[in-house]
Structures are given as C-alpha cells and as structure tokens.
Amino acid sequence: xxxxxxxxxxxxxxxxxxxxxxxxxxxxxxxxxxxxxxxxxxxxxxxxxxxxxxxxxxxxxxxxxxxxxxxxxxxxxxxxxxxxxxxxxxxxxxxxxxxxxxxxxxxxxxxx
Amino acid sequence: xxxxxxxxxxxxxxxxxxxxxxxxxxxxxxxxxxxxxxxxxxxxxxxxxxxxxxxxxxxxxxxxxxxxxxxxxxxxxxxxxxxxxxxxxxxxxxxxxxxxxxxxxxxxxxxxxxxxxxxxxxxxxxxxxxxxxxxxxxxxxxxxxxxxxxxxxxxxxxxxxxxxxxxxxxxxxxxxxxxxxxxxxxxxxxxxxxxxxxxxxxxxxxxxxxxxxxxxxxxxxxxxxxxxxxxxxxxxxxxxxxxxxxxxxxxxxxxxxxxxxxxxxxxxxxxxxxxxxxxxxxxxxxxxxxxxxxxxxxxxxxxxxxxxxxxxxxxxxxxxxxxxxxxxxxxxxxxxxxxxxxxxxxxxxxxxxxxxxxxxxxxxxxxxxxxxxxxxxxxxxxxxxxxxxxxxxxxxxxxxxxxxxxxxxxxxxxxxxxxxxxxxxxxxxxxxxxxxxxxxxx
Numbered sequence: 001x002x003x004x005x006x007x008x009x010x011x012x013x014x015x016x017x018x019x020x021x022x023x024x025x026x027x028x029x030x031x032x033x034x035x036x037x038x039x040x041x042x043x044x045x046x047x048x049x050x051x052x053x054x055x056x057x058x059x060x061x062x063x064x065x066x067x068x069x070x071x072x073x074x075x076x077x078x079x080x081x082x083x084x085x086x087x088x089x090x091x092x093x094x095x096x097x098x099x100x101x102x103x104x105x106x107x108x109x110x111x112x
Numbered sequence: 113x114x115x116x117x118x119x120x121x122x123x124x125x126x127x128x129x130x131x132x133x134x135x136x137x138x139x140x141x142x143x144x145x146x147x148x149x150x151x152x153x154x155x156x157x158x159x160x161x162x163x164x165x166x167x168x169x170x171x172x173x174x175x176x177x178x179x180x181x182x183x184x185x186x187x188x189x190x191x192x193x194x195x196x197x198x199x200x201x202x203x204x205x206x207x208x209x210x211x212x213x214x215x216x217x218x219x220x221x222x223x224x225x226x227x228x229x230x231x232x233x234x235x236x237x238x239x240x241x242x243x244x245x246x247x248x249x250x251x252x253x254x255x256x257x258x259x260x261x262x263x264x265x266x267x268x269x270x271x272x273x274x275x276x277x278x279x280x281x282x283x284x285x286x287x288x289x290x291x292x293x294x295x296x297x298x299x300x301x302x303x304x305x306x307x308x309x310x311x312x313x314x315x316x317x318x319x320x321x322x323x324x325x326x327x328x329x330x331x332x333x334x335x336x337x338x339x340x341x342x343x344x345x346x347x348x349x350x351x352x353x354x355x356x357x358x359x360x361x362x363x364x365x366x367x368x369x370x371x372x373x374x375x376x377x378x379x380x381x382x383x384x385x386x387x388x389x390x391x392x393x394x395x396x397x398x399x400x401x402x403x404x405x406x407x408x409x410x411x412x413x414x415x416x417x418x419x420x421x422x423x424x425x426x427x428x429x430x431x432x433x434x435x436x437x438x439x440x441x442x443x444x445x446x447x448x449x450x451x452x453x454x455x456x457x458x459x460x461x462x463x464x465x466x467x468x469x470x471x472x473x474x475x476x477x478x479x480x481x482x483x484x485x486x487x488x489x490x491x492x493x494x495x496x497x498x499x500x501x502x503x504x505x506x507x508x509x510x511x512x513x514x515x516x517x518x519x520x521x522x523x524x525x526x527x528x529x530x531x532x533x534x535x536x537x538x539x540x541x542x543x544x545x546x547x548x549x550x551x552x553x554x
Contacts, residue, residue: 044331045386045390045391045392045394046331046332046394046396047396047397047400047433047436047437047449047452048386048389048390048433048434048436048437049437049440050390051329051331052329053329053331
C-alpha cells in the first residue's frame with residue numbers, strides 16, 4: 001500500500017478530484033495548507049508599501065491506494081493540477097505498513 | 113418660541129449619524145491592524161466614546177461655547193459646568209440653538225464631533241500603547257486641545273471671524289462687528305482634521321515605532337472590515353457636513369452634494385496613483401480615497417461649488433496617496449496613516465478654500481471665475497498654521513507628561529504575543545488567523 005500526498009494550487013482542487021474519481025479512487029483527505037517552494041511566495045502592496053507574503057495558501061490532498069495503482073493516481077493528479085505556472089506544487093508517494101478501517105477493524109488492502 | 117421641527121428633526125438625525133462615524137472608524141482601523149491587535153484598535157475608539165462622552169457633558173460644552181472667553185482661546189469651563197444654564201432659561205423655556213430649535217440639540221451634535229476627533233488619533237498608535245495611557249491621554253487632550261480649538265474656530269474665538277479674532281485684526285470689521293474676510297472652516301478642517309492629524313504625528317514621534325516596524329510585514333488583516341468602515345464613515349459624514357448647516361435647507365443639500373462630489377473624485381485620484389505607481393487599484397486604496405476626500409471637503413463643504421469640490425477631492429486623493437509613503441522615508445510609525453490622510457487632507461482642504469471658494473478666493477469673485485484676491489487664502493493659511501502650532505505644542509506636552517508618569521508602551525512580550533490578549537484578556541479569532549506566529553522577536 002502507498003500513501004500519495006499532493007500539495008497543489010487551491011483552484012486546481014476540483015479538477016484533481018474529478019480526475020481521481022475517474023481513476024477509480026473512492027476516498028481522499030483534503031486540508032488547507034500554507035507554504036512556499038522555489039517561487040518563495042508573492043508580494044502585496046498596501047498603501048504603497050510592498051510586503052512579501054512567503055507562506056501562501058495551498059491545498060494538501062492525501063490518498064491511500066494499493067501499491068500497483070499508485071503510479072496511475074500520481075499521473076492523474078499531476079495532469080489535473082498542472083497550470084504550467086510556478087507554484088503548481090508537488091506530489092510524493094510513501095510506503096504504508098498497515099491500514100485499519102475504524103468501523104469494522106479490517107486490516108490491510110481490505111481496509112482501502 | 114415656535115420651533116422649526118424640520119430643522120430639529122434633521123439636526124437630531126445628523127447628530128446620530130456623526131456618532132455612528134466612531135464605530136465606523138473602529139471598523140476602518142480594526143481591519144487595517146493585525147489579527148492579534150484588532151480588538152485593542154477598536155477599543156481605542158469605544159473607550160473614547162466613554163471618556164469624551166462623559167467629559168463633554170461636564171465641561172466640554174462650557175469650554176467650547178459661552179460668554180466668558182479667556183483670551184479667545186477657551187471659554188470658562190465652570191460657566192455652564194454639567195450643562196447648567198444652557199438647556200433652559202430661568203422661565204423654564206428651552207434656550208434657542210443655532211437654527212430655530214432648542215440648543216440642547218446643538219449640544220448633542222457637538223459631543224459627537226469631540227468623540228470622533230479624539231478617536232481619529234488612535235490610528236497612529238496601533239498595537240503598542242497601554243489602554244490606560246490612551247484613556248488618560250484622550251481625557252486630557254480633548255480638554256486642552258480640542259475644546260480650545262472648537263472655541264477658537266466656532267465659539268467666536270481667535271480663529272473665527274468675530275470681534276477680537278485674528279481675522280478682525282487683519283482685515284477690519286463691518287457694521288455688525290464681523291471680520292471683512294472671515295476664515296472658512298465649515299465642518300472642522302482645522303478643529304477636527306489638522307488638530308487630530310498633528311496630534312497623531314507628535315504622538316507617533318514621542319511613543320516610537322512598533323517592534324519590527326519597517327522590517328516585518330504589518331499588513332492589514334481584514335480589508336472587508338476596512339471597506340465597511342469607510343462606507344459607514346461616508347454615511348455618517350453627511351451628518352458631519354450637511355449637519356453643519358444647522359438647518360434642513362439648501363445649504364445642507366449643497367454640503368451633501370459637495371461632500372459626495374469630492375469623495376467620488378478622491379477615490380479616482382487615489383486609485384489612479386496606485387494603478388500607475390504600483391500596478392493595481394486596491395480596495396484599501398479605494399477605502400483610503402473615500403476618507404481623504406471626506407477630510408478635504410470638511411472645511412469647504414459650504415464654500416465651494418460642486419465642480420470646485422470635484423477638483424478639491426481629486427487633488428486630495430492624489431496628495432494623500434503620495435503622503436502615506438512619507439512615514440517609511442522619514443521613519444515614524446504612524447501606523448494607520450492618520451498624518452498622511454487627516455493632516456494632509458485637512459491642510460489641502462483648508463488652504464485650497466483660498467483658491468476655490470465661490471466668493472472672494474483667488475480664482476472666484478462673486479460666484480464667477482475671476483480674480484477675487486488673496487485675503488481669503490491668507491487667512492486660511494493663518495488658521496491652519498495656528499492650529500498646527502497650538503495643537504502640536506499641547507499634544508507634545510501631554511505626551512511627554514504621560515511618558516514620564518504612567519508610560520505609554522506595553523512590554524515587548526505583550527507586543528509580540530498580541531495586545532488584545534495582554535491588555536484586554538481577549539482574542540478576536542480562533543486558530544491560525546490569531547497571528548501567534550509572530551516574527552518581531554527574531
């Protein structure tokens with residue numbers, strides 16, 4: 001099993017959700033996040049004074065998938081999240097030892 | 113006495129409108145402060161509604177208006193202490209006010225001016241001043257700076273056109289004892305805006321900068337509050353300016369139209385500067401333009417024609433948009449630009465009356481374009497300068513007295529963790545927005 005985590009532009013979330021549904025993903029966790037990468041935020045001007053806002057709003061999306069579908073899911077996210085501009089975010093995959101469904105107590109692949 | 117119920121109804125409405133400006137100001141300022149300081153910012157306005165409201169009843173009216181003037185600078189505070197003898201006469205009849213309605217309505221109108229003027233100053237002191245020091249300052253300042261200015265300009269004192277005034281000494285008096293060229297301050301360019309603006313500058317210098325000023329971002333936390341506040345200020349300002357006609361008449365309507373003309377032009381002026389200089393027309397710029405226009409037209413609302421008001425507003429919008437940048441170059445922390453907007457806007461309005469007033473200004477004579485002379489301009493500059501010096505010196509004395517006794521500043525730790533929590537024991541918001549990720553300490 002794998003955990004796919006994506007940090008993306010907030011305005012790409014709807015497209016990414018649709019793409020994941022089309023790829024057969026049935027559940028996900030979405031949270032608001034803030035941060036910066038290479039673009040290092042942006043500037044805002046208030047009454048002529050320029051401020052650098054480095055922590056800018058992002059969305060973090062987490063999906064638990066079977067190991068063999070991880071690559072497909074990553075591709076779906078990357079395709080849907082791309083706007084081609086700096087700040088589009090990152091996607092990464094980590095191995096998961098075990099998953100438990102709280103309601104039934106199932107373990108492993110059955111709990112996905 | 114047959115009262116004019118139309119005038120009375122309008123003046124009671126106008127008084128209520130001006131009172132609403134102070135909560136409007138609290139929103140305007142609150143939105144511009146950071147999330148950890150918004151309650152303190154708003155409390156500075158509400159605190160003033162308390163302290164000045166009480167003081168005005170006790171000796172405020174008496175120091176501003178009456179028959180026992182001390183050198184044309186202020187009136188005897190004990191002549192009508194606690195409003196004794198100014199509500200009804202010995203026969204139990206209401207005393208007449210300025211416009212065929214009982215004087216008690218004038219008192220209602222004037223108390224609201226004292227409150228908003230004092231509250232304006234708080235914008236220069238955001239996020240760093242003890243609430244107790246601010247309340248003490250507000251009570252002393254309104255007594256020693258505001259009431260005398262109101263007396264000098266509106267109560268027949270030195271800066272009015274009455275006998276014994278500076279204008280009367282310079283230009284002589286007519287058969288009624290009124291100066292041949294009287295200064296024009298329709299609703300408070302000197303008394304309210306220059307007065308509060310110079311006080312803000314002096315306090316910002318005496319009290320010093322916020323920790324991290326100019327180094328860490330101190331950007332507005334909620335501009336929706338600021339825009340709502342600007343809207344409420346505009347709405348309330350109709351009471352301020354049109355109410356200064358002291359009647360429900362043509363002059364009130366004239367002041368209303370001039371107020372809106374100048375404010376509309378000031379929005380465009382401010383936004384044009386931003387669009388050209390910074391690339392974007394901002395919401396904060398629009399809200400600031402509103403206030404700049406309202407400030408500038410305040411002394412002029414009854415003296416200009418509507419086209420002159422458009423010109424005045426546009427100039428004020430552009431001038432204030434540039435003036436708010438001065439604090440970074442000169443290095444004083446006038447946090448929310450009281451100096452850049454109220455002092456500069458008040459000076460622009462007060463002085464440009466000398467060029468744009470429909471009668472006897474540089475560009476107008478008897479209501480028509482044409483050379484009208486320099487007397488009006490001269491007296492406008494004089495009252496502006498006297499207001500600057502008088503209020504500046506008084507404010508400086510009060511400020512250093514408070515600095516030497518109770519002290520102005522909260523502790524560094526309080527400033528970093530947030531003044532709302534340490535001064536008021538409250539926080540405005542839950543979670544990340546509360547701004548606990550402070551960076552000043554680095």
